Amino acid sequence: MSFVLPVPDAHVGRKRGVAIAWRILGLVMVASMLAALAYGIFDFIRFERAMGPLPPAEGAALEPARRQAAQRWAVVQPALVARLKQSRELELGGVWMMRTGRVCGVVNGKTSFGGFTGMTQFYTQGDAPVFPYDDKGRFRETWRLCDRDRWAVIRQGSDETGFCATKFGQTRCRVVRRQATTMPR
Numbered sequence: 001m002s003f004v005l006p007v008p009d010a011h012v013g014r015k016r017g018v019a020i021a022w023r024i025l026g027l028v029m030v031a032s033m034l035a036a037l038a039y040g041i042f043d044f045i046r047f048e049r050a051m052g053p054l055p056p057a058e059g060a061a062l063e064p065a066r067r068q069a070a071q072r073w074a075v076v077q078p079a080l081v082a083r084l085k086q087s088r089e090l091e092l093g094g095v096w097m098m099r100t101g102r103v104c105g106v107v108n109g110k111t112s113f114g115g116f117t118g119m120t121q122f123y124t125q126g127d128a129p130v131f132p133y134d135d136k137g138r139f140r141e142t143w144r145l146c147d148r149d150r151w152a153v154i155r156q157g158s159d160e161t162g163f164c165a166t167k168f169g170q171t172r173c174r175v176v177r178r179q180a181t182t183m184p185r
Helices: 012-050 059-084 136-148 167-172
Strands: 092-097 103-110 116-125 128-130 152-155
Touching: 059 092, 059 103, 059 116, 059 128, 059 152, 103 136, 103 152, 116 136
Parallel strands: none
Antiparallel strands: 092 103, 092 152, 103 116, 116 128
16 A cells, blocks of 8 residues: 655745746836836926026126127128128127127028028127028027027017018018907807
8 A cells, every 4th residue: 555645846835936026026127117217207307497598697797798799799790791792781680699709690681692581590600600501400409509598689689580570571561360259159
C-alpha cells in the first residue's frame, strides 16, 4: 500500500508575489511618467509667463537710453532711406531700440516697381535694415524678440502692418463692425 501525501507547491506563493511586484512596478512607472509630464507642462507655462514684455527704460536709465536711441537712429535712418530708395520722407509707424542696440519698427516701403507695399516690419542687423522677405526663416523669431524688448522709443506710432495702416490707407479703409441682429420669428 502506498500513500500519496499532498505536498504544497512551493512556487505558488512566489508567483503571486512576483505578479504583485510587477504590477507595483508598472504603477510606479506610470505615475512617474505622469509626474514628469505634469512638471513639463508646469515648467512650460512658467517659462511663457516669464517671457512677457520687458519694461522700458525709466528713471535714471531713461535719458541715456534716449540719447543712445537717437544716435542709433541717426545711423539707421539713412540706411533705411537708401534701402527703400525713396526720394520723399519715410512714412513710419512705431520705431524703438532694444537693449542690445537693435532698432525695430514699422515703415511704409516701396516695391521694386515703385509702388508702396503698406506698413512693413523691419529690424536692423548691425546698421542694415532687414525685412520679412529678406530673412524668411529667422525674421519671425527675431521680430518676437523686438516686440518683447522696447527699451527706448524713437518714434511713437502703431505697429499695424498692411495698406490700411498707412496714411493713405486710413482714408480708404473702413472699420466694419458686426452688430447683433435678431432674426424674425
